[in-house]
Amino acid sequence: GEEVAQTPKHLVRGEGQKAKLYCAPIKGHSYVFWYQQVLKNEFKFLISFQNENVFDETGMPKERFSAKCLPNSPCSLEIQATKLEDSAVYFCASIRDRVDQPQHFGDGTRLSIL
Amino acid sequence: AQKVTQAQTEISVVEKEDVTLDCVYETRDTTYYLFWYKQPPSGELVFLIRRNSFDEQNEISGRYSWNFQKSTSSFNFTITASQVVDSAVYFCALSSVQGAQKLVFGQGTRLTINP
Numbered sequence: 577g578e579e580v581a582q583t584p585k586h587l588v589r590g591e592g593q594k595a596k597l598y599c600a601p602i603k604g605h606s607y608v609f610w611y612q613q614v615l616k617n618e619f620k621f622l623i624s625f626q627n628e629n630v631f632d633e634t635g636m637p638k639e640r641f642s643a644k645c646l647p648n649s650p651c652s653l654e655i656q657a658t659k660l661e662d663s664a665v666y667f668c669a670s671i672r673d674r675v676d677q678p679q680h681f682g683d684g685t686r687l688s689i690l
Numbered sequence: 691a692q693k694v695t696q697a698q699t700e701i702s703v704v705e706k707e708d709v710t711l712d713c714v715y716e717t718r719d720t721t722y723y724l725f726w727y728k729q730p731p732s733g734e735l736v737f738l739i740r741r742n743s744f745d746e747q748n749e750i751s752g753r754y755s756w757n758f759q760k761s762t763s764s765f766n767f768t769i770t771a772s773q774v775v776d777s778a779v780y781f782c783a784l785s786s787v788q789g790a791q792k793l794v795f796g797q798g799t800r801l802t803i804n805p
Contacts, residue, residue: 631790675791
């Protein structure tokens with residue numbers, strides 16, 4: 577498609593439950609990035625993929641967070657044993673192939689942990 | 691490490707006033723890219739502009755203009771004759787190949803345009 581599609585728009589989970597978020601990048605885009613936005617301002621980079629391969633995972637909390645980008649499937653970000661502090665908006669972005677290209681963002685998934 | 695600082699947390703002006711949003715960055719990379727994004731109340735991120743480190747020409751797009759100065763590591767954004775629809779949070783961001791292409795965002799500036 578011509579837009580980055582993120583699902584669901586909103587996700588509510590009880591503390592300790594699992595949460596799984598999905599992202600379909602723009603068709604033909606090779607890179608996918610995940611960001612976490614807390615309290616409507618600060619963005620934190622989580623992980624990026626080049627096609628199916630992890631490109632940079634320096635921002636990823638290793639213990640409970642995992643992510644995948646498999647062929648012919650939306651990319652996913654999974655949080656095990658969620659905590660209150662995981663409440664945030666998670667944005668996915670994609671670029672075609674070069675760092676100077678602007679990242680195209682999805683509308684985000686708002687994750688609320690109760 | 692790369693860093694982007696937007697010192698202005700909130701700005702409030704009356705419609706039709708000009709307003710400048712400041713952005714200062716830090717990087718050791720010689721080739722890098724600077725971006726501005728707009729986040730309206732609806733929450734999506736809207737791309738506004740991209741600048742590479744070798745192009746210090748200022749840019750104007752309608753009521754928007756950008757001033758890039760490598761000497762002061764700044765990439766400021768000016769809105770002329772502001773309108774209520776300009777109300778949003780504006781983010782400045784930086785990326786580079788050495789930084790694995792991820793965007794490093796500033797803290798954002800919440801701009802409110804009052805009628």
